[in-house]
Amino acid sequence: MITHILGYPSIGNNRDLKITVESFLNNHIEIQRLDREIMLVRNIRKIKKGICETQDSKLDICTIGSFPYYDKVLTLLMYLGIFAKRHIAKRFSFVKYFHIAKGYGDSDPLKMSKWFGTNYHFMVPEWDNLSKFYINKLLDEDLYTRKYIYGRSKFTIVGPVTLLMISRYRNINIFLNVFKRYINILKKISGVVNYIQIDEPILSADLNGFQKRMFERFYRTIGMISHLRIVMAIYFTTVSCQIYNLVKDIRLYGIHIDARTSKKYVGMLSNNFAIISLGVIDGESVWIGNYKVIHTKIRRIASEMRKSIGIWLSSSCSLEHIPISVSSEKIVIKWIAFAYEKICELNEIKHICLFGKKDGIYLKNKIEIINMKNFNILKDDTDDRCARSLKKRNTIYKKWYDNNYHTTTIGSFPQTHQIRKLRLLRKMGRICENTYSNSIEKIVEKCVRFQESIGLDLITNGEMERNDMVEYFCEHISGILVTRNGWVHSYGHRCVKPSIIYSNLSRRKNITIAWAKHLKSITDKPIKFIITGPITILKWSFYRKDIGKKYICNQIANILREEVEDLKKEKIKDIQIDEPALKECRPLRGDRKIRSFFIWAVRMFNYVCDGLHNICVHTHICYSTLENIDVEYISKLHADVLTIEGGNYMDVVRLLKNNKIDMGIGIGLYNSHSLNCPSVRVMLSKLMYIRRRIGNVIWLNPDCGLKTRRWKDIIMPLRNMVKASRLARYTLR
Incomplete structure (x- = not known):
């Protein structure tokens, strides 16, 4: 019995990846490009070494892989030597790598999308050009990590079928070309490590006939290469009939499955593989595992093989x-286990399987599970109110329907060093709450004056008082633990800090009213105030x-409903209820499951804004590849304006054309995460x-949102957007 994991957080113990990449991008030290790259590589090697040492101390096999210098999918594209036409490069460099990720000059970056129901954003591959294949130094650099490992090693890489299905352009000839490149890379990797892990999360979705044929074609080909010890990893789903039919005839060294939910077909898979990896620890949640349940499941599965x-x-x-x-947390609930603690759990489960339940490890876990189940069991009293049929709001508020092409922002503006310093001083107790609030109010006023100066139609306060759109609300709700250093990779070099919901929830006091009153008092222009929606708070918390x-x-x-009612009493005429996680929270497969989710998700949203008559309700959904079934239920939201990410605006238009939505549509006119500033002409076209x-x-x-940007990066795009709006109104006239 061998222990391993599929991957480990790559951000470093103190967000070292963020600090390293930002230093490289901002060029704080004026040195030549080559020296900057050497410093970047040295600092990232320290992160990799720490990851290897952690795994080596507890696990039998240490997992390394395509490192997300900005994104793991982009790193894989560099391995393969594949670039879009606008990103063609004669040779690899980290400067070029980040140009592709963030844009440069007139060259747009790759688009971003959500990674299979998680809050991680990956770069969407584009296949409009295939450069000449070469194994570049980036692959060699990641394979160099093997030197930090004392035991057996495993290299993980995103599978070819998943890579191809998440790409923007799909063509059979391109697919076959990419398959050949993959095989060359696998041969290179196999000479350095003991095992290769190929991730195929695309199997968690429903595949069409073409996708199934591509899957069978590739894996039957590499199955004939005998010296490759390949373990295919399937996660985010149970072993279904579709998965069994796809993998039963291929010949690989092993397969990984989620053993927590898989019941059928598991025993039959043992006939085709030398090893089977069982996912017995929940890799998506922070709660401790139930050793009794896990041990029973392992014994049952082993008896079938x-x-x-x-x-x-x-x-x-x-x-x-x-x-x-959890070692860096001051207040820790005993039932919480982060990545390192999950590794320790695997070690303990192996010990129980080999030596039995009689030692203190098993008993201690049993007591903690009982305590968790008995602790403050959530007794819900809002279900009946949310479940009742909600009538469509009386959206008579016609102010915004007199003209077209109104301009606004998603809500947040850049969080400067000054704001972060104020927040730190308040946290350390060096300044009082009044001093902090007064300082933030002055910053909000500057932000409002900027919006007025460039001519935005609908003003926000820039969310200067908020550290994060979810964490800010969680800090004001009892029953939620806000961690001190619980960072999780979100996209690029950015991290988020999800909160932990552990008990009954209630609002301690008004969350946004004081700031809404302040915004209303400093401007005569129409204002919009932002509330984070219930689905997003749920999904972006544990x-x-x-x-x-x-x-x-x-x-x-229920808490957000109370907050919205308070905003209504203050006569706020525009309220935005953000739901960027609506798509990622839905099930990945099964039409019935998807529809069942949307029914209650839409009901939750509509319950929050029920009764907001003569008020314009906005909602925001970003970085999700929407499908017809998504738009069908999104159209049932009681909102007046739907704001969506418009990077791939042709697909957005096609969806809106096929599915009529009785709302105003907020189009994301430019990529806020890109360094590229589109011209007025581009925006207008x-x-x-x-x-x-x-x-x-x-x-x-x-x-x-613009929270992660710098002020100098947002001024020109916003000015160009306002100019495009005025030109469009003139054309319409």
Whole structure:
């Protein structure tokens, strides 16, 4: 019995990846490009070494892989030597790597999308050009990590079928070309490490006939290469009939499955593989595992398999979606386990399987599980109110329907060093709450004056008082633990800090009213105030799965309903209820499951804004590849304006054309995460394309919040957006 994991957080114990990459990008030290790259590589090698040492101390196999210098998918594209036409390069360099990720000059970066129902954003591959294949130094650099490992090693890489299915352009000839490149890379990797892990999370979705044929074609080909010890990892799903039919005839060294939910077909898989890796630890949540349940499941599965098969124990998916360790937290609930603690759990489960339940490890876990189940069991009293049929709001507020092409922002503006310093001083107790609030109010006023000066139609306060759109609300709700250093990789070099929902939820006091009053007092222009929606707060927090997400979401919806009612009393005429996580929270497969989710998710949203008559309700959904079934239910939201990411605006227009939505449409006119500043002409041409194809009232805005940007990066794009709006109104006239 061997222990391993599918992946480990790569951000470093103190967000070292963020600090390293930002130093490289901002060029704080004026040195030549080559020296900057050497410094970047040295600092990242320290992060890799720490990851290897952590795994070596507890696990039998150490997992390394395509390192996310900015994104793991982009790193894989560099391995393969594949670039879009606008990114063609004769040779690899880290400067070029980050140009592709963030844009440069007139060259747009690759688009971003959500990674299979998680909050991680990956770069969407583009296949409009295939450069000459070469194994560049980036692959050699990641393979160099093997020197830090004393035991057996495993290299993880995103599988070719997943890579191809998440790409923007799909062509059979391109697919076959990429397959050949993959095989060359696998041969290179196999000469350095003991095993290769190929991740195929695309199997968690429903595949069409073409995708199935591509899957069978590739894996039958590499199955004939005998010296490759390849373990295919399937996660985010149970072993279904589709998965069994796909993998039963291929010949690989091993396969990884999520053993927590898989019941059928597991025993039959043992006939085709030398080893089976069982995902027995939940890699997506921060709660401790139930050793009794896990031990019983392992014994049951082992009894169904042939005796000669090797059994590996692992996490259900990569641990990159949870924080690193609870050791840096001051207040810790005993039932919490982050990535390092999950590794320790695997070690303990192996010990129980080999030596029995009689030692103190098993008993201690049993007591903690009983305590968790009995602690403050969530008793929901809002379910009946949320479940009742909600009538469509009386949206008579016609102010915004007199004209078209209104301009606004998603809500947030750059969080400067000054704001972060104020927040730190307040946290350390060096300044009082009044001093902090007065300082933030002055910064808000400057932000409002800037918005007025460039001519935005709808003003926000820039969310200067908020450290994070979810964490800010969680700090004001009892029953939620806000961690000190529980960072999780979100996109690029950015991290988020999910909160932990552990008990009954209630609002301690008004969350946003004081700031809404302040915004109203400093401007005569129309204002919009932002509330984070119930689905997003639920999804971007770690909630207790032994209770159920519907009950927890009901309580969140009730709290937000109270907050919205208070905003209504203050006569705020525009309220934005953000739901960027609506798509990522839905099930990955199964039409019935998807529809069941949307029914209660839409009900939660509508419950929050029920009764907001004569008020314009906005909502925001970003970086999700929407499908017809998504738009069908999104159209049932009681909102007046739907703001969506418009990077791939042709797909957005096609969806809106096929599915009529009785809302205003806020189009993300430019990529807020890119360093590229689109001209007025580019924005206007995109706007005219959209105008000719849909009849909705159109709003103009960036495609996401501006919190992570610098002020100098947002001024020109916003000015150009306002100019494009005025030109469009003139053309319409």
